Amino acid sequence: MDKEATAESAVRIDEASSPMVAQFLELKAAHPGTLLFFRMGDFYELFFEDAVAAAPALDIALTKRGRHQGAEIPMCGVPAHNAEPYLHKLIRKGFKVAVCEQMEDPALARRRGGRSLVRREVVRIVTPGTLTEDNLLEARRHNYLAALARSGGRWAVAWIDISTGEFLTEAVDLRSLPALLSRIAPGEIVLASRHLQEADLMAALADHGHLLSPARDGAFESDDALRRLQQFFDIVALEALGDFTRAEIAAAGALLDYVEITQKGALPRLGRPSRIDPEKVLKLDPATRRNLELDRSLSGERSGSLLTCIDRTMTNAGARLLAERLAAPLVDIPAIRERQDQIAALVDDSHRNERLRGILKSCPDLQRALSRVSLKRAGPRDLKAIAAGLKVAAELQASEAGEDAIAVLLAALPDTGSLADLLNQSLIDEPPFIARDGGFVREGALPELDETRSLRDHSRRLVAALEQRYRESTGIATLKIRHNSMLGYFIEVGANHRSRIPQDFVQRQGMANAVRFSTAELSELEHKVAKAGERAIELELALFERLAAAVMMAAEAIAATARLLAELDVACALADVARALRWTRPHLVEEPVFKVEGGRHPVVEWALARERASFVANDCCLDEESRLWLMTGPNMAGKSTFLRQNALIVVLAQMGSFVPAERAVIGLVDRLFSRVGAADDLARGRSTFMVEMVETATILNAAGPRSFVILDEIGRGTATYDGLSLAWAVLEHLHDVNRSRGLFATHYHELTALSARLKSLAAWTMRVKEWKGEVVFLHEVTRGTADRSYGIHVAKLSGLPPLVVRRAEQVLKRLEEGEARAGPASLVDDLPLFALEAGESSPATLPVQAGQSVMTESQLVEPQAEILAARLSAVEPDDLTPRQALDLVFELKRLLQEAKLPGAA
Numbered sequence: 001m002d003k004e005a006t007a008e009s010a011v012r013i014d015e016a017s018s019p020m021v022a023q024f025l026e027l028k029a030a031h032p033g034t035l036l037f038f039r040m041g042d043f044y045e046l047f048f049e050d051a052v053a054a055a056p057a058l059d060i061a062l063t064k065r066g067r068h069q070g071a072e073i074p075m076c077g078v079p080a081h082n083a084e085p086y087l088h089k090l091i092r093k094g095f096k097v098a099v100c101e102q103m104e105d106p107a108l109a110r111r112r113g114g115r116s117l118v119r120r121e122v123v124r125i126v127t128p129g130t131l132t133e134d135n136l137l138e139a140r141r142h143n144y145l146a147a148l149a150r151s152g153g154r155w156a157v158a159w160i161d162i163s164t165g166e167f168l169t170e171a172v173d174l175r176s177l178p179a180l181l182s183r184i185a186p187g188e189i190v191l192a193s194r195h196l197q198e199a200d201l202m203a204a205l206a207d208h209g210h211l212l213s214p215a216r217d218g219a220f221e222s223d224d225a226l227r228r229l230q231q232f233f234d235i236v237a238l239e240a241l242g243d244f245t246r247a248e249i250a251a252a253g254a255l256l257d258y259v260e261i262t263q264k265g266a267l268p269r270l271g272r273p274s275r276i277d278p279e280k281v282l283k284l285d286p287a288t289r290r291n292l293e294l295d296r297s298l299s300g301e302r303s304g305s306l307l308t309c310i311d312r313t314m315t316n317a318g319a320r321l322l323a324e325r326l327a328a329p330l331v332d333i334p335a336i337r338e339r340q341d342q343i344a345a346l347v348d349d350s351h352r353n354e355r356l357r358g359i360l361k362s363c364p365d366l367q368r369a370l371s372r373v374s375l376k377r378a379g380p381r382d383l384k385a386i387a388a389g390l391k392v393a394a395e396l397q398a399s400e401a402g403e404d405a406i407a408v409l410l411a412a413l414p415d416t417g418s419l420a421d422l423l424n425q426s427l428i429d430e431p432p433f434i435a436r437d438g439g440f441v442r443e444g445a446l447p448e449l450d451e452t453r454s455l456r457d458h459s460r461r462l463v464a465a466l467e468q469r470y471r472e473s474t475g476i477a478t479l480k481i482r483h484n485s486m487l488g489y490f491i492e493v494g495a496n497h498r499s500r501i502p503q504d505f506v507q508r509q510g511m512a513n514a515v516r517f518s519t520a521e522l523s524e525l526e527h528k529v530a531k532a533g534e535r536a537i538e539l540e541l542a543l544f545e546r547l548a549a550a551v552m553m554a555a556e557a558i559a560a561t562a563r564l565l566a567e568l569d570v571a572c573a574l575a576d577v578a579r580a581l582r583w584t585r586p587h588l589v590e591e592p593v594f595k596v597e598g599g600r601h602p603v604v605e606w607a608l609a610r611e612r613a614s615f616v617a618n619d620c621c622l623d624e625e626s627r628l629w630l631m632t633g634p635n636m637a638g639k640s641t642f643l644r645q646n647a648l649i650v651v652l653a654q655m656g657s658f659v660p661a662e663r664a665v666i667g668l669v670d671r672l673f674s675r676v677g678a679a680d681d682l683a684r685g686r687s688t689f690m691v692e693m694v695e696t697a698t699i700l701n702a703a704g705p706r707s708f709v710i711l712d713e714i715g716r717g718t719a720t721y722d723g724l725s726l727a728w729a730v731l732e733h734l735h736d737v738n739r740s741r742g743l744f745a746t747h748y749h750e751l752t753a754l755s756a757r758l759k760s761l762a763a764w765t766m767r768v769k770e771w772k773g774e775v776v777f778l779h780e781v782t783r784g785t786a787d788r789s790y791g792i793h794v795a796k797l798s799g800l801p802p803l804v805v806r807r808a809e810q811v812l813k814r815l816e817e818g819e820a821r822a823g824p825a826s827l828v829d830d831l832p833l834f835a836l837e838a839g840e841s842s843p844a845t846l847p848v849q850a851g852q853s854v855m856t857e858s859q860l861v862e863p864q865a866e867i868l869a870a871r872l873s874a875v876e877p878d879d880l881t882p883r884q885a886l887d888l889v890f891e892l893k894r895l896l897q898e899a900k901l902p903g904a905a
């Protein structure tokens, strides 16, 4: 939500307000919830509470200027020509900024009368979701503006990227809303103010609360929204674009309204909205997305994520599309196969792929340049970028023939050659960013401009000739004709030559060492130069407008080109990954099977390769016979890696990529769940165990026969028997009720006894070898059950003090002796399936072995005895002075007392 400091201004206009303060306050009142960047000459100034909020956020000085109602007015300012970094900082910190410009030349205002104010208007409201400038945006990520609307009791989300024109909608229910939002990852969410009080909605938006932008309720009214959409897209009936729900229409229309308000009427080019069928997208809840480290690692960094591992795209648009596909894998075999075909066409022909990637490399960001042109925020460099992008498209098309999926993709590129030629012929090779000062039109592009420029240059040469003439006529060799913005052209001579100045030189400025003059002749020349210069800029700007209009005429073709090039880039990148990392094309089927041979974890394998270590590939075959795998194995043996690698193979396969395996047959997965590891969610007041249970509940409530579930060490966050009981019940529920495919890793070896009774549960383990008392992890998945956890071996490797390790070994021995007396198999008989429901038994009746955790005091104090022994054996009696010997006796006595050893009193 907006920063509090920007809420409605507390300062009011009254009769005593100066005209400028009154103007400021009026504009401020019209734009509540924003910081007002008030243009004053070369600066944007901020006043009152805006200044107080912005100065610390920007780390700039807070000063004072004038008084209002008897108090000094706080103020801070940023330079207008370099405002973007400041805007960036403020947007990042959650502020919105209303940019208010001077709409006339201050000289004009002065001419109206001494105290006339410069006319000022807010030209744009900069918000996190409506950015278009490259400096404010991340080049390789989408920046979505989303709107959430309800109509007839049903919800929908619409989202656009105004910097690329993408426009999508999806119907959603409140339960699925967090998953949808975590998939879109919007920068800002527009919501009708009336919903802000709804507790269930606010709970669903808990993770996204800081992104909310409340908007007027009327904007979400679906009839108005429909009209707005039809008008914007110039269509009679929206049905032509798809079967939108009322809520989708309301959300989409509200987005247009919000964009119109923030862009002050300048609407960007937007593609027609397309509707996403939620059933065609693999559902990944926020926890699963996070746990699988799809686009960020668990520590929140980009490196170490799957996306970083597979992102070999050459263009920003390609990187954005890849991220989009990874965020929303498909549940649609024909669409997946279409993507696979493109990769397949390139994977075996690395020369072709390299050639295409080489050409793509020089492709600028067509989408973002086009969006700036549509918003009239573009400069000559944007037009040049569009020309360059279109040239790349033409070059790619010319370089390819044939009938495979890539050739088909390239054949679909629209012909935009004439526009590219027009732009290239009109613009110089490296034009400036902004059009205002001219200097970007190529010589020969516009005959009138060439004439004007030569007139201007000729006049400049005449000025040089005049300087030479004046030097000769006055005999002052150091006389110079110079130029500055205050005086224009002037003649400058040293003060000591004053006596030689002719009568017709009119003095304009006297300084300590020099005097400045003008002459009628010089003024006339200056006038000519200035006029020619002005005319040249006029001509250049007019041409710029014509070129921008030509671009907008071809906007749909340019957008289609940009989209196809991004698709090509993604195909090339994934083909490159597949070839370099030996990935294979998965076979997608409708039946709920999962058969992966030689599967690998892409990120772990990549990390190991950097250390020149190799990854051990493993098979995973889930079918009706063994739909659920119960994985046991020592710590560090690779269970989590195995679980995740199979989940990632699902994601990769359904996003249309090849997968890290030798062979893979994947039955479409509708929902993928992962509960791997646990982290405290202290910000929301949840302990590790609570987080674990909430995530597990989500899975058990939603997973079905087409889902794929990975669960890692369920129940470890609580007492052993509580944990075991929970894991037990969860496993049974998954097997009998959810009937999903899945992998379940556990340290509760007791659970493996269940595999004898649950028909589709198979016990698998990670192989280890004991060698000379050490454990060697083979990372191989094999049938069976682990006999031990080797946790203490692993702890030893971690540098735990030897004393603690030895003690742990002792305790373990005793615990195991206790367990052996009862035997894990007894648990199966003690807790028959769904005995709970039948009321026959409860998890609380799990057999707790009497005496298992009870130890005598003398057993417990053994470590202190060892400390004492260690201390004594370190002593060399011959080296001790009498004083040291006495100290030692006291020390030993103290240790003895602390240990409470028998006889210590």
Ligand SMILES: Nc1ncnc2c1ncn2[C@@H]1O[C@H](COP(=O)(O)OP(=O)(O)OP(=O)(O)O)[C@@H](O)[C@H]1O
Binding pocket: 604, 608, 614, 615, 616, 617, 633, 634, 635, 636, 637, 638, 639, 640, 641, 642, 779, 780
């Ligand atoms: N298949 C493999 N090939 C090679 N190295 C592997 C493989 N699987 C795992 N490893 C290595 O072993 C490390 C530990 O793996 P992982 O975290 O999956 O073990 P774990 O059994 O889940 O351990 P814990 O029970 O302690 O969580 C990984 O970081 C990786 O370096």
